[in-house]
Amino acid sequence: xxxxxxxxxxxxxxxxxxxxxxxxxxxxxxxxxxxxxxxxxxxxxxxxxxxxxxxxxxxxxxxxxxxxxxxxxxxxxxxxxxxxxxxxxxxxxxxxxxxxxxxxxxxx
Amino acid sequence: xxxxxxxxxxxxxxxxxxxxxxxxxxxxxxxxxxxxxxxxxxxxxxxxxxxxxxxxxxxxxxxxxxxxxxxxxxxxxxxxxxxxxxxxxxxxxxxxxxxxxxxxxxxxxxxx
Numbered sequence: 001x002x003x004x005x006x007x008x009x010x011x012x013x014x015x016x017x018x019x020x021x022x023x024x025x026x027x028x029x030x031x032x033x034x035x036x037x038x039x040x041x042x043x044x045x046x047x048x049x050x051x052x053x054x055x056x057x058x059x060x061x062x063x064x065x066x067x068x069x070x071x072x073x074x075x076x077x078x079x080x081x082x083x084x085x086x087x088x089x090x091x092x093x094x095x096x097x098x099x100x101x102x103x104x105x106x107x108x
Numbered sequence: 109x110x111x112x113x114x115x116x117x118x119x120x121x122x123x124x125x126x127x128x129x130x131x132x133x134x135x136x137x138x139x140x141x142x143x144x145x146x147x148x149x150x151x152x153x154x155x156x157x158x159x160x161x162x163x164x165x166x167x168x169x170x171x172x173x174x175x176x177x178x179x180x181x182x183x184x185x186x187x188x189x190x191x192x193x194x195x196x197x198x199x200x201x202x203x204x205x206x207x208x209x210x211x212x213x214x215x216x217x218x219x220x
Contacts, residue, residue, distance in 0.1 A: 004150065033209065041196055042213030086150070098150030 003027050006087050006099035013106050019074040021102045023087030034061050034072050035086040077106045110135045114199050114212035121219050129184045129215045131199035140182035144168060145196040157182055194219045
């Protein structure tokens, strides 16, 4: 069983749609991270959160510590949002568990 | 601009050869990490280093070696003992304060 589960694995949306990617985890965590991996492979850290909600532009990340669940929302999706989104949790400073990612394709 | 530089982006290796992947950061981060990514799997930790001249094995260290002679540099050597070296390798770093990570752009290694 993976410590971090993401859903859906693949997601196709029309431009402008509201998108939600979910992440559930089974371990006690220090923080949860949302990462974005573009086709070239490089990874960008989008959010790090340990409670509540964070917003950056059209991206919103929420976390419910009691339910061990986080969501990443993209409002007014755009083709440039097409990427793999990875949920990761840090248990200690050096111990991370990664989800397998959600591949998002936004169609114009 | 500060960041992590991984080189090369693509690397081909013949079976039986060792190969070294470069990772350099100018963020003044204390900790550095190497991850391996395979299709359909999450990132897996190979090695990490919290300070210069010290490093620890991760979950899949067999067949790999590292060094940390300078704070800025954390090269990974994929040895001939690694049975399945073809993969995408990511380097990351983190300051000692907080849990935010910075990732490099990765190196795709193919064994031919």
